[in-house]
Amino acid sequence: MPDRQHPVVADLGRRVATGELAAGSQVVPEEVAAQHGVSRSVVREALRVLEAKGLVQPKQRVGTRVLPPERWDALDADVIGWRVQGPERLAVVSDLEELRAAVEPRAARLCCERADAADLAVLAELAAAMRQLGSRGDLAGFTASDVAFHARLLRASGNASFVRLEGTFAALLKAREDLGTLPHQISQEVLDLHVQVAEAIAARDADRAEQAARELVDGARSEVLTRLGEPPP
Amino acid sequence: MPDRQHPVVADLGRRVATGELAAGSQVVPEEVAAQHGVSRSVVREALRVLEAKGLVQPKQRVGTRVLPPERWDALDADVIGWRVQGPERLAVVSDLEELRAAVEPRAARLCCERADAADLAVLAELAAAMRQLGSRGDLAGFTASDVAFHARLLRASGNASFVRLEGTFAALLKAREDLGTLPHQISQEVLDLHVQVAEAIAARDADRAEQAARELVDGARSEVLTRLGEPPP
DNA sequence: CTCGTTTGAATAGTCAGACTATAGTGGCGA
DNA sequence: TCGCCACTATAGTCTGACTATTCAAACGAG
Numbered sequence: 080m081p082d083r084q085h086p087v088v089a090d091l092g093r094r095v096a097t098g099e100l101a102a103g104s105q106v107v108p109e110e111v112a113a114q115h116g117v118s119r120s121v122v123r124e125a126l127r128v129l130e131a132k133g134l135v136q137p138k139q140r141v142g143t144r145v146l147p148p149e150r151w152d153a154l155d156a157d158v159i160g161w162r163v164q165g166p167e168r169l170a171v172v173s174d175l176e177e178l179r180a181a182v183e184p185r186a187a188r189l190c191c192e193r194a195d196a197a198d199l200a201v202l203a204e205l206a207a208a209m210r211q212l213g214s215r216g217d218l219a220g221f222t223a224s225d226v227a228f229h230a231r232l233l234r235a236s237g238n239a240s241f242v243r244l245e246g247t248f249a250a251l252l253k254a255r256e257d258l259g260t261l262p263h264q265i266s267q268e269v270l271d272l273h274v275q276v277a278e279a280i281a282a283r284d285a286d287r288a289e290q291a292a293r294e295l296v297d298g299a300r301s302e303v304l305t306r307l308g309e310p311p312p
Numbered sequence: 313m314p315d316r317q318h319p320v321v322a323d324l325g326r327r328v329a330t331g332e333l334a335a336g337s338q339v340v341p342e343e344v345a346a347q348h349g350v351s352r353s354v355v356r357e358a359l360r361v362l363e364a365k366g367l368v369q370p371k372q373r374v375g376t377r378v379l380p381p382e383r384w385d386a387l388d389a390d391v392i393g394w395r396v397q398g399p400e401r402l403a404v405v406s407d408l409e410e411l412r413a414a415v416e417p418r419a420a421r422l423c424c425e426r427a428d429a430a431d432l433a434v435l436a437e438l439a440a441a442m443r444q445l446g447s448r449g450d451l452a453g454f455t456a457s458d459v460a461f462h463a464r465l466l467r468a469s470g471n472a473s474f475v476r477l478e479g480t481f482a483a484l485l486k487a488r489e490d491l492g493t494l495p496h497q498i499s500q501e502v503l504d505l506h507v508q509v510a511e512a513i514a515a516r517d518a519d520r521a522e523q524a525a526r527e528l529v530d531g532a533r534s535e536v537l538t539r540l541g542e543p544p545p
Numbered sequence: 546c547t548c549g550t551t552t553g554a555a556t557a558g559t560c561a562g563a564c565t566a567t568a569g570t571g572g573c574g575a
Numbered sequence: 576t577c578g579c580c581a582c583t584a585t586a587g588t589c590t591g592a593c594t595a596t597t598c599a600a601a602c603g604a605g
Binding site: 350351352353354357371372373374 | 558559560561562566567568569570
Binding site: 117 | 588596597
């Protein structure tokens with residue numbers, strides 16, 4: 080989020096991740112340079128970035144080729160953002176929700192040991208804000224608070240690996256928003272569960288925190304999936 | 313693993329990730345170029361890679377500066393490999409074991425729905441191989457099978473996000489090996505649990521598979537942590 | 546006819562050096 | 576004191592030539 084991408088990276092990344100450039104096809108630097116009106120060095124640097132994200136791999140004499148999807152960094156926020164613009168929307172969102180379901184309950188449990196007073200205050204505040212915004216129907220505000228809530232949960236877990244997933248899940252929620260898979264009316268249950276998670280952590284009740292987080296994330300998951308499954312192309 | 317790094321990337325990455333280059337310090341391309349006897353463009357491409365991994369951030373007029381550890385991509389195999397060479401060994405391994413504890417049980421559960429015959433065969437085979445090699449004391453062979461077993465488990469879960477963690481966990485196990493935190497004698501319990509996981513998945517018994525995976529990974533975690541905690545510097 | 550070897554060519558990789566764009570900083574004037 | 580402006584450090588870009596690697600096809604020996 081803090082760093083914006085070079086247009087060449089964004090364009091190539093999107094074209095690869097949406098499948099417009101098929102796996103195995105060749106990316107010719109000179110052509111890309113001409114298309115974007117930039118020099119070869121700019122394209123080379125862009126390709127280094129895409130290489131780091133697992134989208135392409137250069138090889139002397141054979142050229143820089145697009146790698147198959149299983150090589151792509153499925154947890155990279157940019158990759159997620161690009162992929163959801165393609166035909167794999169559902170699979171991407173579904174897989175990430177599954178990961179979230181695995182991670183957040185455990186993070187909530189850890190929070191009970193490691194969260195400090197500031198964490199507790201922020202979580203309570205955000206849960207309250209979500210209840211406000213959600214019942215008022217302010218979708219944008221709700222989503223912002225939602226992202227902040229889950230990000231804080233991960234951070235408060237004190238585990239750098241979980242913190243790393245902040246960006247991943249933020250990209251997931253943003254994707255859900257962009258795709259209009261959010262309900263227009265936030266269910267009371269979801270609002271309550273956020274509050275419950277915050278309260279359980281504040282009470283240092285690990286089992287209850289884990290359980291509430293599990294229900295929350297399982298609920299969100301099934302809701303999104305039915306919504307995504309609904310409109311058949 | 314398939315792609316080896318450019319020496320400049322490896323050197324700069326290590327120096328940043330071990331803390332030799334402190335957060336906030338400036339990386340001057342010309343100096344790096346001179347140190348490695350390469351041109352500025354090579355250094356620039358290396359910096360693009362490190363930027364993608366969250367290690368540095370360029371800004372006009374102020375220079376390319378080292379970012380604080382919380383910005384680093386804690387799930388990147390290279391970053392893990394570099395960090396474990398520094399003073400943060402324990403924290404890195406511990407955090408990643410925690411993530412593994414969150415993910416693998418869920419992956420095992422998913423396998424019960426999605427694993428195909430080939431997956432089952434490979435898992436059974438690897439579990440058997442581990443028992444063989446483990447009781448024989450062949451550490452290298454054991455670790456290789458261990459990595460393959462868990463990688464296959466993630467792949468068989470059919471979830472791309474989990475598959476993405478293959479490289480992350482492989483780097484974790486490799487780090488454990490390099491640091492000599494593996495026991496010289498593999499415990500019978502660990503060997504049995506691998507077999508149990510494989511059998512439970514084959515039997516499509518989700519609860520048992522999840523439970524066995526949980527025990528396995530929790531056991532591995534506590535064992536590694538006590539071992540890492542043991543030798544006080 | 547088959548297999549090893551040489552040669553050619555496609556492509557990534559590297560280099561050098563000049564130039565441009567951006568944005569802190571400090572000075573100068575109102 | 577405040578705001579504007581010129582200065583300058585640094586990333587970013589461009590150009591074009593050169594090198595290194597490796598695939599593939601031609602070639603030659605057995």
